[in-house]
Amino acid sequence: MTDKEKYRAMFCDPNWDYETLEAADEVISRIGQEYLKLKVYPNQIEIVTSEQMLDAYALTGLPTSYPHWKFGKDFVLNQNNYTKGRMGLSYELVINSNPCISYNMENNSTCMMLLVIAHACQGHNAFFANNYMFLDWTSADSIVDYMAFAREYILKCEEEFGADEVERVLDAAHALMNHGVDKYKKPSKMSAREENERLKKLSAIRHENYNELWKTLPKAVDLPDATNASEEHKFPKEPEENILYFLEKYAPTLPQWKREIIRIVRKVSQYFYPQSATKVMNEGFATFVHYHIINKMFEEGYLNDGFMLEFIKSHSSVLYQPEYNSKFYSGLNPYTLGFNIFMDIKRICLEPTDEDKAWFPNLIGKDWLEQVQYIMENFRDDSFILQYLSPKVIRDMKLFTIIDNEQESEFEIGAIHNERGYRRVRENLSNQYDRSAHIPNIQVTKVDLHQTSKLYLTHYIQKDRKLDTKSAKETLKHIRYLWGFPVELHSKNKLGINETSFSV
Numbered sequence: 001m002t003d004k005e006k007y008r009a010m011f012c013d014p015n016w017d018y019e020t021l022e023a024a025d026e027v028i029s030r031i032g033q034e035y036l037k038l039k040v041y042p043n044q045i046e047i048v049t050s051e052q053m054l055d056a057y058a059l060t061g062l063p064t065s066y067p068h069w070k071f072g073k074d075f076v077l078n079q080n081n082y083t084k085g086r087m088g089l090s091y092e093l094v095i096n097s098n099p100c101i102s103y104n105m106e107n108n109s110t111c112m113m114l115l116v117i118a119h120a121c122q123g124h125n126a127f128f129a130n131n132y133m134f135l136d137w138t139s140a141d142s143i144v145d146y147m148a149f150a151r152e153y154i155l156k157c158e159e160e161f162g163a164d165e166v167e168r169v170l171d172a173a174h175a176l177m178n179h180g181v182d183k184y185k186k187p188s189k190m191s192a193r194e195e196n197e198r199l200k201k202l203s204a205i206r207h208e209n210y211n212e213l214w215k216t217l218p219k220a221v222d223l224p225d226a227t228n229a230s231e232e233h234k235f236p237k238e239p240e241e242n243i244l245y246f247l248e249k250y251a252p253t254l255p256q257w258k259r260e261i262i263r264i265v266r267k268v269s270q271y272f273y274p275q276s277a278t279k280v281m282n283e284g285f286a287t288f289v290h291y292h293i294i295n296k297m298f299e300e301g302y303l304n305d306g307f308m309l310e311f312i313k314s315h316s317s318v319l320y321q322p323e324y325n326s327k328f329y330s331g332l333n334p335y336t337l338g339f340n341i342f343m344d345i346k347r348i349c350l351e352p353t354d355e356d357k358a359w360f361p362n363l364i365g366k367d368w369l370e371q372v373q374y375i376m377e378n379f380r381d382d383s384f385i386l387q388y389l390s391p392k393v394i395r396d397m398k399l400f401t402i403i404d405n406e407q408e409s410e411f412e413i414g415a416i417h418n419e420r421g422y423r424r425v426r427e428n429l430s431n432q433y434d435r436s437a438h439i440p441n442i443q444v445t446k447v448d449l450h451q452t453s454k455l456y457l458t459h460y461i462q463k464d465r466k467l468d469t470k471s472a473k474e475t476l477k478h479i480r481y482l483w484g485f486p487v488e489l490h491s492k493n494k495l496g497i498n499e500t501s502f503s504v
Contacts, residue, residue: 004300007023007027008301008304011110020110021117025043028114028117028293029122032122037369038126038289039126040121040126041128041129042099042100043100043102043121044099044101045102045104046103050105053093054075054078056093057075057093058071058075059071061103062095063101063147064148066147066151067151067154067158070174090105092105092116092119093120096274097140097144098141100128102117104117104120115314118293118294119290122286124282126289127278131282132377133274137273138271138273146267150268153264154166161257166261168481169262172481176247179243179442180245180270181242183273235449236446236447239458241441242266244265247483248263248266251483252484258482278381280338281380281381284334284337285372285376287318287338288338288343290315318335340393341389345368348363348364349367356390359390382430385429385430389425389430400416400417401415436462440459441459442457444456444457454487457488458490459490460492461494461499467491469502472502477504480504486503487503
């Protein structure tokens, strides 16, 4: 029996063993590198139970994390929904780390195991290792060690300062996680060892410079109000959008251990930033990869017709898109949208129509694999859709826009399938995946250094999206707790006029 015949017998047996998985990883990795030219991190495949998968869900895929009640709450909610049949579990879960860790469910069939190894260990892995968002804004080499450091540090804080106070700091920092991201400047990449060394240096500096006389200094200086101060004394000089960073660095009375907890939450928030900006591309590319790898294995004789029937059923389930009027509709399936666009890019390169030549002249006659690789590496969801969503995909997915004016009793169809409509659908859909459509643009604009130490925040209203009063006030309470002094927020329209104000 040849190796191919041996592998074929193993892969087409519905009951897998670890020898089967090892062989599958070997064949799938070879095809991924030779056929699709994928560059990936080393793989670490973990076979987990349903309870372990639920635990991974609660920790958002990370193998370890610091203790916080929200993780336990998420675990219990998911476990109750799963045991009562109200939710299913993913066949796999993969994280951006080096080596790339993927969790595979132990009750997967052999077919499903091969599919998720191709999907996660090749598709997602290649995306993590090559997309500019992950390369520039995260550190796959150090995230696991950093989370172990974070857990150890916060456990020490609980022992020294009490679990309740540590929990309060974490609650406040978690409430601001979406406002703890550097979107334009690349963050420093720190390992757990470097973080520990930095903390030791800080502790030594504080010990060497400690003097009881500092306690005799007055808490505040009575100087003119900062509102009348000159621009030279303005602080900060430029608005700061990373609120967690600003609090960590400049909160007047915050002890060092609380600053370190804010830093930890900020680092975790930064780690997940690229994932929220590339959901459609990441899932679409991974689906594109597993589709090509499994079909290539069939062409090479590793798989039989029975395997392919099961694969097609599972693949079709992944891409299922309920109609807009279905009770199962919950928005666009990111797997479907991303996969359809990548497959369409391949089609345009190989078999362009006159419409394609007008819309995508730069793709005509190009190597489809090179184009897919280039796009995977250099785009995020909003720019990917804006650049590559074609009229054909819009027609195939029956996409159109609706204008919902609260002053009107009826909806208005804003774009249909014509030249103008295609462009409007593409622009509107791209805007939906822009981070600014979901996260309010709030910046630190001023601090009254001279009298009250009040922190001033400005919310810039975009596309008429106003702040919810209740949640805005609750979030400001968390900022007030960390800042230690009054906080005031002004919500301004595009003309720079204050529409609403909040203060705590």
